Amino acid sequence: MLERGEVANSWRRERWESLRLLTPNWQCRLPGLHYEGGDPDGYLTAGEVSEFIERFAKVSAAPVRTGAQVTSVRRVDGRYHVMTSLGEIGCETVVIASGACNRPAVPAFSAALPPGVDQLTPFDYRNPAGIRDGGVLVVGASATGVQLAAELQRSGHPVTLSVGEHVRLPRMYRGRDVLWWMEASGVWDQRHDEIDDLTRARRLPSPQLAGTPERTALDLNVLASAGVELVGRWATVRDGCALFSGGLRNVFSLADLKMERLLNTFDEWAETAGHNADVGPVERFAATRVPESARLQLDLRSGEIGTVVWATGFRPDYEWLDLPVMDAKGQLIHDGGVVDSPGVFALGLPVLRRRKSTFICGIEDDAREVIDHLARYLARRR
Amino acid sequence: MTTVTNGVNVQALIDAREVLKGAPEAAQFTWRASAKWNSGVHSTIKVHSFFGLGEEHNHKQESVFDADHPEVFAAEDNGITPIEYLIVGLASCLTAGVASVAENRGIQLRSVEATVEGAHDIRGILGADSDVRNGYNDIKVTFTIDADASRQEIEALVAQSQKRSAVFDALTNPTNVTVEVA
Ligand SMILES: Cc1cc2nc3c(=O)[nH]c(=O)nc-3n(C[C@H](O)[C@H](O)[C@H](O)COP(=O)(O)OP(=O)(O)OC[C@H]3O[C@@H](n4cnc5c(N)ncnc54)[C@H](O)[C@@H]3O)c2cc1C
Numbered sequence: 001m002l003e004r005g006e007v008a009n010s011w012r013r014e015r016w017e018s019l020r021l022l023t024p025n026w027q028c029r030l031p032g033l034h035y036e037g038g039d040p041d042g043y044l045t046a047g048e049v050s051e052f053i054e055r056f057a058k059v060s061a062a063p064v065r066t067g068a069q070v071t072s073v074r075r076v077d078g079r080y081h082v083m084t085s086l087g088e089i090g091c092e093t094v095v096i097a098s099g100a101c102n103r104p105a106v107p108a109f110s111a112a113l114p115p116g117v118d119q120l121t122p123f124d125y126r127n128p129a130g131i132r133d134g135g136v137l138v139v140g141a142s143a144t145g146v147q148l149a150a151e152l153q154r155s156g157h158p159v160t161l162s163v164g165e166h167v168r169l170p171r172m173y174r175g176r177d178v179l180w181w182m183e184a185s186g187v188w189d190q191r192h193d194e195i196d197d198l199t200r201a202r203r204l205p206s207p208q209l210a211g212t213p214e215r216t217a218l219d220l221n222v223l224a225s226a227g228v229e230l231v232g233r234w235a236t237v238r239d240g241c242a243l244f245s246g247g248l249r250n251v252f253s254l255a256d257l258k259m260e261r262l263l264n265t266f267d268e269w270a271e272t273a274g275h276n277a278d279v280g281p282v283e284r285f286a287a288t289r290v291p292e293s294a295r296l297q298l299d300l301r302s303g304e305i306g307t308v309v310w311a312t313g314f315r316p317d318y319e320w321l322d323l324p325v326m327d328a329k330g331q332l333i334h335d336g337g338v339v340d341s342p343g344v345f346a347l348g349l350p351v352l353r354r355r356k357s358t359f360i361c362g363i364e365d366d367a368r369e370v371i372d373h374l375a376r377y378l379a380r381r382r
Numbered sequence: 383m384t385t386v387t388n389g390v391n392v393q394a395l396i397d398a399r400e401v402l403k404g405a406p407e408a409a410q411f412t413w414r415a416s417a418k419w420n421s422g423v424h425s426t427i428k429v430h431s432f433f434g435l436g437e438e439h440n441h442k443q444e445s446v447f448d449a450d451h452p453e454v455f456a457a458e459d460n461g462i463t464p465i466e467y468l469i470v471g472l473a474s475c476l477t478a479g480v481a482s483v484a485e486n487r488g489i490q491l492r493s494v495e496a497t498v499e500g501a502h503d504i505r506g507i508l509g510a511d512s513d514v515r516n517g518y519n520d521i522k523v524t525f526t527i528d529a530d531a532s533r534q535e536i537e538a539l540v541a542q543s544q545k546r547s548a549v550f551d552a553l554t555n556p557t558n559v560t561v562e563v564a
Contacts, residue, residue: 165545235555246554250544257538328406 001062002084004069008053010099015046017127018151020211022143024177027361030056031368041177043211049360070098074322075341092381093343093374096321096332100349100358101314107139110310112237114300118307122148125309128155134306135159137242137298139234141166143206145311146218150210152309153228160298160305161223162244164233167207168255168288171217173266175280178209185269187262188356192336195351202351205313206358220252220288231294240301244294252288260284316349337370343377345370390485408435417449424450424460469498469521471549476523479543489535492528499524521553 003009021028026040028049033056035044044052057064069085073094082089104121113119118132122144125131128151138149141163153159169178182188195201210218224230232245263284270276298305318326323341327333336353337346346352347370348363356362402409411434417427430444448461455463462470473496484491500521506514527536544550 232554238556243556247544247550250541250550253537253541254545257534257541260534261538 001064002068002070002082002089003064003066004085006066007057007064008050010101011046011050011053014101014123016122016125016148017046019046019147020044021049021360022207022209022211023179023359023361024211027179027183027359028052029361029364031060031364033059041215042213070320072320072322078342080343093345093377095370095374096318096339096344096346097348098316098318100316102317103315104310105313105315106310107234107312109237110308113308114240116303117300117305120307120309122309122311122314128152128157131155131157132306133157135304136307136309137162137305138309138311140164140205140311140313141208141220142311142313143209145309146208146220146223147210148309148311149223149228150218150226153223153226157307158227158229160229160231160295161220162231162234162242163220163248163251164245165205165251166220166255167205168219168259169207169209169217169262170219170259170283170285171209171212171215173263174270174283177215181266183356183361184275185266185273187265188354188359188362190355192351192353192357195355198351201355202349204350217285219285221286224289224291229295230291231298232296237300240299242298242300244296244298246294246296248294249290252290256287337366338373343374345374386485386488386490388481388485388489388491390482392482392485395482396486410434420460422450423455423457424448465500465502465518468518468549468553469500472521472523472547472553473498475547475549476525476540476543479547480525480527480539483539483542483546484529484531487535487539489539490530492530493526494528495526497524497526498522518553 005013020043022043024040025035025037025042025044028035028044030053033052035052056062065086067086070082071085072081072083074081074083080091080094082091082094104123106119106121110119120131125148131152135158136152137160138145138152139162141149141161145161149159149161171178173181179188192198208219212218216222220230230248232248233251235243235245237243267282270279300308315330316332318330318332321332323339323344325333325339325341325344332346332349333340334346334349334352337349339346347366348357350358352362353366353369354362357366411432413432415427415429417425419425425448427447427449428444429441429447431438431440433439447467449464449467450460451457451463452459477494477496480494481491498521500518502518503514505511506516525536525540527539529536529539531539
């Protein structure tokens with residue numbers, strides 16, 4: 001196992017200070033290791049996640065070589081040549097487990113922002129104290145965006161949040177963590193080959209959820225009540241002005257309707273599986289409130305906005321992978337983790353084999369099945 | 383699934399999507415219109431040819447539109463105003479979207495009506511107040527739909543139609559516009 005940094009590198013180096021998992025502690029499971037602390041319904045801090053993964057590395061005696069950056073993987077005579085910062089390795093199979101979130105994705109028009117505005121990605125952001133006084137424009141209203149918008153607004157920065165398509169979820173539903181429902185009802189176990197539009201499922205943004213001790217929702221109504229100004233999807237920059245889409249109402253409708261359909265699925269499952277007695281009464285949540293008049297443009301030269309935070313998602317980085325296995329958009333082409341280059345496999349990508357593949361608790365089932373493929377491949381070669 | 387007949391060839395659209403995924407050049411279309419000034423603010427606009435799938439095409443027949451201003455603008459009202467053409471486009475695009483999405487989702491439509499209202503403060507175009515914009519301030523579309531579906535499913539049709547609408551996008555998002563003298 002080659003790791004360019006140290007074990008749990010992404011959780012040590014690529015997370016902001018206050019981040020907690022949005023998945024509850026009881027869902028922190030790796031093969032043979034699960035959370036055993038006293039707060040199963042709580043959410044681990046980034047530091048605790050690092051410790052958890054570190055412990056797993058010890059318990060599983062994983063043969064990790066740290067400080068080994070892979071700089072190239074090439075196929076030569078049916079085998080693979082792997083160049084690393086510690087030297088070259090030859091192998092028959094490769095498992096790509098380099099992560100789905102290696103780089104913050106930032107729109108191209110970020111280059112057109114006036115120089116007086118600071119720009120940060122979630123990899124640069126540490127805490128609100130590191131942000132200069134004044135307004136902050138947070139771009140993107142998925143898990144990262146809503147969490148940073150809430151934290152910055154609380155710290156006294158006036159926050160404007162640019163909202164595109166998003167996934168709204170309550171934190172708690174009928175007395176249970178919404179991710180309990182995802183798991184128990186079988187939604188998270190839905191397999192990649194059963195999903196209608198897999199490309200779309202894999203590109204779905206993260207849900208508007210935060211792990212807080214209060215276990216409260218962090219949707220757009222909560223943010224608006226806290227004083228965050230909502231604007232539409234940021235479309236472009238013209239003459240130093242940010243121009244936002246006027247389609248905000250529809251992205252609210254899409255997310256509200258989608259959440260309602262999901263809650264219907266949960267209710268139907270609770271009914272048929274006989275769980276109505278273990279959970280609270282059916283709930284429905286207020287529609288997302290549409291602002292009286294959302295601003296369509298914002299002058300970035302006026303000084304109103306000192307900092308733009310790009311919470312516009314993450315991308316994997318395959319610059320080191322010299323194999324013809326990427327699509328035109330730079331995404332790895334794979335079928336449930338089986339890559340179209342003999343002996344190459346992938347793990348840890350969104351909806352790799354199941355909806356839960358995106359999350360830490362999804363790796364166990366995926367790894368077992370992908371490693372089965374790998375073992376069969378090796379057996380065939382012998 | 384029961385077969386629905388809203389008259390949209392969804393299979394052709396799905397096939398096209400698959401083909402064009404691997405052939406982005408073929409997906410590049412150019413739509414055209416040409417206007418000829420008559421007199422006053424009256425002009426006649428013709429639409430006939432377009433480019434797409436790598437070649438020139440013609441509509442089955444040329445369409446001719448008149449644009450003018452109404453009498454309250456001291457004009458002759460030979461046709462609707464240009465800004466009304468925008469809501470003609472929006473209403474028709476969203477309605478087409480509702481039909482296509484319904485077909486794809488197996489929802490039989492019985493009737494679909496859309497009314498569009500665009501709120502327009504004309505002090506902008508008159509230069510009476512420089513803080514007022516020239517275009518619409520707000521556009522409201524109201525759908526009345528009779529279909530074999532729940533209210534929630536109908537709302538989802540309308541939401542998905544906006545999500546995939548060319549005109550909705552063109553009106554809600556900025557577009558680069560170049561105007562030159564030939
Ligand atoms: C902001 C954020 C919040 C998240 N919150 C949650 C959550 O609440 N719950 C949850 O279940 N999941 C969450 N996730 C997803 C989470 O990151 C994953 O579930 C988990 O960390 C994935 O582990 P991984 O090993 O697949 O990828 P990573 O954690 O990204 O690990 C990949 C490793 O590969 C190394 N690497 C990459 N390229 C090379 C190379 N060329 N050579 C050598 N080494 C290389 C990296 O240094 C890194 O250590 C979150 C992700 C992000 C970005």
